[in-house]
Amino acid sequence: MKNKLLKTIAFLIFVGVTFTQCKKSLLDIEPPVPLGTVDNYYSNQTEAINAVNAAYTPLSAIYNGAAWHLGDIMSDDADQGGGGGLDGAETAELENFNVTSFNPIINLMWAQCYFGILRTNLVIIKTDAVPGITPAIKNRSLGEGRFLRALYYYHLVRVFGDVPLYTNAISVAEASVITRSPRAQVYAQIIADLKIAETLLPNTYGATDKGRATAGAAKGLLAAVYLTLGDKPNAAVKAKEVIDNRTLYGYDLWADYGDNFKLENENGKESLFEVQYRSGGGQFSDFGAGQKLNTFFGPREQGVVQSAGYGWNVPTINFMDQYEKTGAAYSTIIDKRRQRSVWIPGDVSGSYTQPAQLQGSPNGFNVKKYFIPATNTLGDNGGWTCALNVPIMRYAEILLIYAEAAGPALGKPFADQVRARAGLVPLAAGLSDAQWLDAMYKERRVEFGFEMHRWYDLLRHPDPNYFITVMKAAGKNNVAAKHRFMPIPQGERDKNQALTQNTGY
Numbered sequence: 100m101k102n103k104l105l106k107t108i109a110f111l112i113f114v115g116v117t118f119t120q121c122k123k124s125l126l127d128i129e130p131p132v133p134l135g136t137v138d139n140y141y142s143n144q145t146e147a148i149n150a151v152n153a154a155y156t157p158l159s160a161i162y163n164g165a166a167w168h169l170g171d172i173m174s175d176d177a178d179q180g181g182g183g184g185l186d187g188a189e190t191a192e193l194e195n196f197n198v199t200s201f202n203p204i205i206n207l208m209w210a211q212c213y214f215g216i217l218r219t220n221l222v223i224i225k226t227d228a229v230p231g232i233t234p235a236i237k238n239r240s241l242g243e244g245r246f247l248r249a250l251y252y253y254h255l256v257r258v259f260g261d262v263p264l265y266t267n268a269i270s271v272a273e274a275s276v277i278t279r280s281p282r283a284q285v286y287a288q289i290i291a292d293l294k295i296a297e298t299l300l301p302n303t304y305g306a307t308d309k310g311r312a313t314a315g316a317a318k319g320l321l322a323a324v325y326l327t328l329g330d331k332p333n334a335a336v337k338a339k340e341v342i343d344n345r346t347l348y349g350y351d352l353w354a355d356y357g358d359n360f361k362l363e364n365e366n367g368k369e370s371l372f373e374v375q376y377r378s379g380g381g382q383f384s385d386f387g388a389g390q391k392l393n394t395f396f397g398p399r400e401q402g403v404v405q406s407a408g409y410g411w412n413v414p415t416i417n418f419m420d421q422y423e424k425t426g427a428a429y430s431t432i433i434d435k436r437r438q439r440s441v442w443i444p445g446d447v448s449g450s451y452t453q454p455a456q457l458q459g460s461p462n463g464f465n466v467k468k469y470f471i472p473a474t475n476t477l478g479d480n481g482g483w484t485c486a487l488n489v490p491i492m493r494y495a496e497i498l499l500i501y502a503e504a505a506g507p508a509l510g511k512p513f514a515d516q517v518r519a520r521a522g523l524v525p526l527a528a529g530l531s532d533a534q535w536l537d538a539m540y541k542e543r544r545v546e547f548g549f550e551m552h553r554w555y556d557l558l559r560h561p562d563p564n565y566f567i568t569v570m571k572a573a574g575k576n577n578v579a580a581k582h583r584f585m586p587i588p589q590g591e592r593d594k595n596q597a598l599t600q601n602t603g604y
Contacts, residue, residue, distance in 0.1 A: 141225040144232045151222050151240045154247050155375070157215035161254065162374045162489045162551075164385030165208040167392065168193050169258060169585075170551025171412050175573035177466075177549065180399070180413035180459035187411070196570075196577035200586035200604055207385065208258055209588050212251040219248035220268055235301075239311070242299030246312040246320070249292040250491075253324060256285045257555055260584040260601060264288060278597045279587075286328060293321040302347050309366040310488075315341055315348035316372040319492050322500050327559045331504040338501035341371075341494075342513070350494040352520055357439035360468055362487055371492040378486045389484025396466040396549075398442060399458050403451040405473040406483050410457060412549065414441050414464040417573050421545050423523060435522045440548050442467045449474075466549045495546055503539040506532060514539065517546055536561075558583060579603070 140146055171177040172194050179194045181187050192198040198205065222244035226237055248266075255262045264280035266288065297317035304311055322337035345351060351368045358364050366373065376390035385391070392412075397403060399410025419441065424432040429443045437443075444463035446453040449472065455463045471485045495517050502510030507530045515525040526538055543556060557566035563583075570578040581603030592598045 141229050143230060144236055147226055147229045147232055147240055148236065150218070150225070151243050154215060154218035154222055154244060157211040157251070158374045159376060159388065160211045160385045161208060163391050165204050165211070166551045167412055167549070168204045169208065170554050171549055174553035174557060175415060175569055175575075176418045176544070176553045178413045178415055180411045181409060182399070183459065190411070196575060196579070196582055198585060200589040200592070200600065202586075205258075205585050206588040206590060208254065209591060212255045215251040216248055217268070219244045219251070220266060223248070223266070224268060238299045239301060242296045242317070243312050245292040245296040246300065246317050249289045249296065250320065252285055252289050253320070256282055256289070257327070257558070258585050259587060261285070263598070275595050276597050277595065279599060286324065289324055290321065293317050293324065297321065303349055310373070310375045312372060313348065315344070315350060316492065319371045319497050322497065323492065326500050326504055327555070329559070329561060335501055335504035338497050338504065341497045342501060345494070350497075352494060352516065354520070356436050356520055359490065359493060360439060360470075360487065362471065365488045369494045370490060371494060371497070373488040373490045375488055376484070376486055387484060390469070390487055390489060391484050392469040392489065393471050393485045393487065394483055396469060398453060398465045399460065401451065401457070402473060403448055404470070408465075410459040410465060412466050413460045414466060414548070415573070416462060418544070418548060419464060421541055433522060434545060435520070436545055436548075440468050441465070448472060468549050490550055499539060499543055499546065503536070507535040510535070514542055517542065521545075
């Protein structure tokens, strides 16, 4: 392992970002000085913990700069919004399905996932031999490495299909000739990692370590992976394990849906896993410690959020029509989830009232889910970013995974729990399997609106053409079969001639 690549990797891992333990828990990020190379690092337990902490950091860039473009804007849930014209040309490529292999959002997803994989591989390779490490910290660290590696590969395989799969620390020469592994092989590694992770990770953490991966998070992610693969029996088994052990893990639904998106409830009882952010993140950067969605999604040029809001990721009429209501007007929506998820005309916050239309939002809709008022972010780089975490998986998703996978006979009570919190009546009894699937897709859509799930739900449907049918019905006529996967970034192919391109790009 004594080569230039690994020494460079070590420098990037430890000068990039590590975590310290204080009021924002383990992920109150401070950049340290360079700590050396792989050859002389991992010399004690503290260094081993710091190495694991560094493996989490690519998630902040992924969710600041790529996940919402792919999960929301590529779907029928959201339009680009923003300032129009040349504002966000790279986002427009995705929205209009004319994406190229030079797209920086695609490149960010690829690069940050592999950055995370490099770090997790080193954690898994090196942790066993760390002098003086306690069995509890060793097992936890190895479990975190496995969980995070699975999560990064899960992002990659859903976005790109076949991708390079490696679980060791490869040299520059090896990296320049590595080929893409079949999707089935990548998924097999994801499943294997999560099965190990669920046996190594603790069920809960104390206050200073909240935000780390847990056994419940590993089981929950494994359930989601099985559902993605269409393996409903295994998805149901894993989801039910989480449900049956919810007291052990400390999981439950918040009584109020909006409680999931409050600063004071971060890493709370409904959270299986979330991306950690803190105040003071870099301004106008995907790579800072702060979360930028609050400003990016805030009503454009309105003072409800600091920096006046950029108005991106605008809810579509198609999405808004999924909410149950008593009349034609959106003001008659009875689904309580709307109030925390979407601004509609007439919504009030302090002295602010949402107007009937805005630049980029002709119907006056904006995402409210990550809303932190300007008064709460004044000390956070002028308010451009905020400290609110972004959920990756919530307990509500476990309930809906089980409901979908188990079918209407067994699953209905669990879906009805989610609906009851939203103020809705139980689903009808006696639905056919096809009707049940439609109901579950609709329920997931409104429950997880703008949590970056929708595009992947469209792709995993048992009808392989479902995403094309849905997107064309939404007016996106450029969509084609090739868009199931995004292009392999051209910059990566320039460095590695063995990387083939996806069909159609």
